[in-house]
Amino acid sequence: MPVHTANLGAVKCTPRTPWLVVPVAALVALAPGCSRPADTAQPIMENKAALEFATELRGRLSVEAMVAHLAKLQDIADAHGGNRAVGTPGYDASVDYVVEVLRGQGFDVQTPEFQTRYFEPGEAALTVGGAEVKANPLQFTVGTPGVSGPLIAAPADETPGCAPDDYVGLPVKGAVVLVDRGSCPFSQKESIVAKLGAVAMVVADNVDQEKMGGTLGQDTDVTIPVVGISKADGARLRETPGPAQLTLDATTRDISARNVIAQTTTGSPRNVVMVGGHLDSVREGPGINDNGSGIAAVLETAVLLGSAPPVTNAVRFGFWGAEEIGIVGSKKYIESLDIEDLKDIALYLNFDMVGSPNPGYFTYDGNQSTALGSNESPPRVPEGSAGIERTFVDYLESEGIPAVDTFFDGRSDYDGFTRAGIPAGGLFSGAEEEKSPEQAELWGGTANEPFDPNYHKDTDTLDRIDRVALDINGGGVAYSVGFYAQDLSGRNGIPAREDRTRHELPAE
Numbered sequence: 001m002p003v004h005t006a007n008l009g010a011v012k013c014t015p016r017t018p019w020l021v022v023p024v025a026a027l028v029a030l031a032p033g034c035s036r037p038a039d040t041a042q043p044i045m046e047n048k049a050a051l052e053f054a055t056e057l058r059g060r061l062s063v064e065a066m067v068a069h070l071a072k073l074q075d076i077a078d079a080h081g082g083n084r085a086v087g088t089p090g091y092d093a094s095v096d097y098v099v100e101v102l103r104g105q106g107f108d109v110q111t112p113e114f115q116t117r118y119f120e121p122g123e124a125a126l127t128v129g130g131a132e133v134k135a136n137p138l139q140f141t142v143g144t145p146g147v148s149g150p151l152i153a154a155p156a157d158e159t160p161g162c163a164p165d166d167y168v169g170l171p172v173k174g175a176v177v178l179v180d181r182g183s184c185p186f187s188q189k190e191s192i193v194a195k196l197g198a199v200a201m202v203v204a205d206n207v208d209q210e211k212m213g214g215t216l217g218q219d220t221d222v223t224i225p226v227v228g229i230s231k232a233d234g235a236r237l238r239e240t241p242g243p244a245q246l247t248l249d250a251t252t253r254d255i256s257a258r259n260v261i262a263q264t265t266t267g268s269p270r271n272v273v274m275v276g277g278h279l280d281s282v283r284e285g286p287g288i289n290d291n292g293s294g295i296a297a298v299l300e301t302a303v304l305l306g307s308a309p310p311v312t313n314a315v316r317f318g319f320w321g322a323e324e325i326g327i328v329g330s331k332k333y334i335e336s337l338d339i340e341d342l343k344d345i346a347l348y349l350n351f352d353m354v355g356s357p358n359p360g361y362f363t364y365d366g367n368q369s370t371a372l373g374s375n376e377s378p379p380r381v382p383e384g385s386a387g388i389e390r391t392f393v394d395y396l397e398s399e400g401i402p403a404v405d406t407f408f409d410g411r412s413d414y415d416g417f418t419r420a421g422i423p424a425g426g427l428f429s430g431a432e433e434e435k436s437p438e439q440a441e442l443w444g445g446t447a448n449e450p451f452d453p454n455y456h457k458d459t460d461t462l463d464r465i466d467r468v469a470l471d472i473n474g475g476g477v478a479y480s481v482g483f484y485a486q487d488l489s490g491r492n493g494i495p496a497r498e499d500r501t502r503h504e505l506p507a508e
Contacts, residue, residue: 047486047487047489047490049486049487050482050483050486050487051483053311053482053483053485053486054478054479054480054481054482054483054486055479055482056482057301057304057305057478057479057481057482058395058475058476058478058479058482060304060478061297061300061301061304061474061475061477061478062300063467063470063471063474065300065303066293066296066297066300066470066471066474067296067462067465067467067470069101069292069295069296069299069300070288070292070293070296070462070465071462072097073094073097073286073287073288073292073295073296074286074288074292074461074462076090076093076094076097077090077281077285077286077287077288078286079093080093082285082286082458083281083282083283083284083285083286083287084279084280084281084286084287085280085281085282085283085324086116086118086255086257086280086321086322086324086325086329087118087255087257088283090281091257091279091280091281091321092258094279094280095111095258095260095279095319095321098260098279098295098299098319099111099260101299101302101303102260102262102299102302102317105302105303105306105307106306106307106308107262107263107264107302107307107317108262108263108265108307109260109261109262110260110261110262111258111259111260111261112258112259112261112333112336113256113257113258114256114257114258114259114321114322114328114329114332114333115254115255115256115257116218116254116255116257116322116325116326116328116332117140117218117219117252117253117254117255118252118253118254118255118325119139119140119141119218119250119251119252119325120250120251120252120253121136121137121139121250122137122143122248122249122250122251123247123248123249124136124137124227124246124247124248124249124250125245125246125247125248126202126227126229126244126245126246127244127245128151128237128241128242128243128244129240129241129242129243130242130243133229133233133237134229134230134233135202135227135228135229135246136211136212136227136228137225137226137227137228137248137250138186138203138214138215138216138226138227138228139213139214139215139216139218139325139326140215140216140217140218140220140222140252141216141222141225141226141227141248141250142222142223142224142225142248142250143225143248143249143250143251144200144225144246144247144248145247146245146246146247147176147199147200147224147225147245147246147247148176148199148243148244148245148246149174149175149176149198149199149200149243149244150171150174150175150176150241150242150243150244151175151176151177151178151202151237151241151242151243151244152170152171152172152175152176152177152178152198152241153177153178153179153237153238153241154166154167154170154177154178154179154180154193156180156238158182158183159182159183159184160179160180160181160182160183160189161177161179161180161184161189161192161193162183162184162188162189162192163192164192164195164196166192167192167193167196172193172196172197172198173196173197173198174197174198174199175197175198175199176198176199176200176201176202176244176246177193177198177200177201177202178202178204178234178237178238178241179193179201179202179203179204180203180204180206180234181203181204181205181206181212181214181228182206185216185217186203186214186215186216186217186226187216187217187220187222189201189203190216190220190222190223190224190226191220193224194223194224198224199224200224200225200226200227200244200246201224201225201226201227202226202227202228202229202234202237202244202246203226203227203228203229204228204229204230204231204233204234204235204237205228205229205230205231205234206231207231208230208231208232209230209432211228212228212229212230213228214228215326218252218325218326225246225248225250227246227248257280257321257322257328257329258321259318259319259320259321259329259330259332259333260279260317260318260319261316261317261318261319261333262302262307262316262317263314263315263316263317264305264306264307264308264309264311264314264315264316265307265308266308266309266310266311266314267309267311267312267313267314267315267485268312268313268314269314269344270343270344270497271312271313271314271344271346271488271497272313272314272315272316272344272345272346273313273314273315273316273346273347273349273481273484273485273488274315274316274317274318274345274346274347274348274349274417274422275298275301275315275316275317275318275348275349275350275351275477275480275481276298276317276318276319276320276330276348276349276350276351276413277291277294277295277297277298277319277320277350277351277352277413278291278294278295278319278320278321278323278324278329278330278352278412278413279291279295279319279320279321280320280321280322280323280324280325280329281324281460282324282456284456284457284458285454285456285457285458285459285460285461286458286460286461287324287460288460288461288462288464288465289353289355289356289357289429289452289454289455289460289464289465290352290353290431290452290455290456290460291323291351291352291353293351293353293354293355293429293465293470293473293474294350294351294352294353294354294477295319296470296474297351297354297470297473297474297477297478298317298319298351298477299317299319300474300478301317301474301477301478301481302315302317304478305481305482305485309485311485311486312485312486312487313346313484313485313486313488315481315485316345318330318333318413320333320413323352323412323413327410327411327412327413327415327416329413330413330415330416330417331415331416333416334416334417334419334420339502339503342420342421342422342502342503343497343500343502344497345417345422346423346484346488346494346497346500347384347388347422347423347424347425347484347488347494348414348417348418348422348423348424349388349424349425349426349477349480349481349484350364350412350413350414350417350424350425350426351426351427351473351477352412352413352426352428353428353429353430353431353452354427354428354429354469354470354473354474354476354477355429355465355466355467355469355470355473355474356429356430356431356451356452356466356469357451357452357453357454357464357465357466358430358435358445358446358449358450358451358452358453358466359429359430359443359445359451359466359468359469360404360428360429360430360435360439360443360451361396361401361402361403361404361427361429361443361469361472361473362403362404362405362406362427362428362429362430363389363392363393363396363403363404363405363406363425363426363427363428364385364388364389364392364405364406364408364414364424364425364426364427364428365381365389365405365406365407365408366381366384366385366386366387366388366389366390366423366424366425367385367386367389368381368386368408369405370405370406370407379407379408379409379410379418380418380419381408381418381423381424382418382421382422382423382424382501383423383494383495383501384423384493384494384495385418385423385424385425387423387490387491387492387493387494388423388424388425388480388492388494389405389425390491390492391425391480391483391484391492392425392426392427392476392480394492395475395476395479395480396427396472396476399472399475401443401472402442402443404439404442406428408424414426420502420503421500421501421502421503422502423494423495425480427473427476427477429451429452429466429469429473430450430451430452431450431451431452431455432450432451432452432455432456433450433451434447434448434449434450434451435447435448435449435450435451436448
């Protein structure tokens with residue numbers, strides 16, 4: 001697919017002009033899900049030296065250097081079966097590359113190991129009434145050499161299949177149960193129908209998308225095979241059920257994996273600016289945008305900053321493993337810290353996909369304006385996150401780019417940090433969601449097409465990266481790290497250490 005550059009049309013772009021104010025609220029009304037422009041209130045910059053340091057660091061970060069890192073990750077994937085997934089030689093080689101670069105800049109690099117369960121999906125073959133139905137296994141399902149039974153549909157209500165009462169009067173024993181996605185965990189639905197004697201469960205998606213993802217949870221005691229099907233197929237099977245047969249080749253194994261951690265020797269270790277992104281890809285492809293792009297930006301920022309920069313606050317870099325199988329590595333890292341260690345982390349900056357081919361320019365919604373403008377309950381976003389959002393909004397506006405909120409939906413490595421009480425923020429260029437016509441007018445690109453049409457596919461390769469988006473968002477990594485490395489105070493600051501509320505990561 002062709003690469004789309006950031007052409008904002010009627011929005012005047014003046015790259016790298018400090019603190020250019022673009023009246024975002026007047027520009028566009030955006031589609032649901034990304035419905036509010038990001039906080040655009042002009043900040044008061046108390047620390048001119050911090051601003052100058054951040055701007056200088058951003059100015060030294062080049063897209064060519066980031067692309068060079070991406071080329072290395074592409075080469076690693078090409079040499080190891082086309083991916084860099086955790087639990088594979090491609091991931092181990094990715095870790096080795098990052099470690100080599102960091103040690104070359106004088107960093108003391110740690111690679112703490114953690115254990116997790118790794119799910120290997122095989123082929124699923126589902127037929128209903130003799131007709132094939134495209135199905136994919138849910139993560140951590142058990143496999144089966146073959147089961148069969150009548151297809152029985154759970155009621156399609158607001159809480160489908162979430163309580164035993166949903167099956168009163170239905171002949172579930174010995175059946176393959178069809179249930180809609182939504183309202184409660186897949187594991188809850190599976191547990192109910194398994195106890196009622198079902199031989200398998202088929203989950204129909206509740207949105208139109210090519211492939212439904214989902215997990216039963218790595219700690220769930222799954223006893224029957226579970227697969228997902230499309231929303232359209234689910235509706236069709238409700239109208240024309242029949243005898244169902246399912247075979248599924250799926251296994252789960254225990255693996256060891258590594259994170260990569262490096263910290264500057266200068267700056268206060270009691271006021272740590274932490275920045276990171278996930279290093280692993282999915283098994284389906286090399287993961288050059290997801291998340292080689294974030295890794296390239298964070299790694300090159302570390303290279304430019306160096307291991308002993310003249311900073312007020314220490315900077316710690318984290319390259320996380322096993323994000324793609326449940327955001328595991330970053331949460332394991334948080335779990336390894338005691339309360340005093342957690343208090344030392346002033347904030348966390350997350351960068352997961354910053355070079356999408358049809359890019360958006362999203363900031364994580366630290367002031368919760370998106371959540372408060374929707375019917376969803378707002379997530380827990382620690383104090384200080386709103387200031388981080390303002391920093392990124394102001395940075396993007398200095399690049400001539402209007403920013404828009406993206407919800408803290410728990411789908412990336414910030415989740416463990418926010419749940420531990422650490423303020424967080426970051427930039428995001430969009431994944432599988434489609435860019436709306438209003439967003440295309442705002443940012444350029446192609447309306448009604450995904451921000452990244454290669455998301456979780458073998459086509460997520462170097463030649464699909466949008467270099468303009470990578471330059472702008474990568475610059476935001478360097479800028480934000482440089483600013484907070486010098487100054488944690490002011491309107492865009494975060495709580496002082498003595499005022500920080502931290503807690504250990506709660507159990508799932």
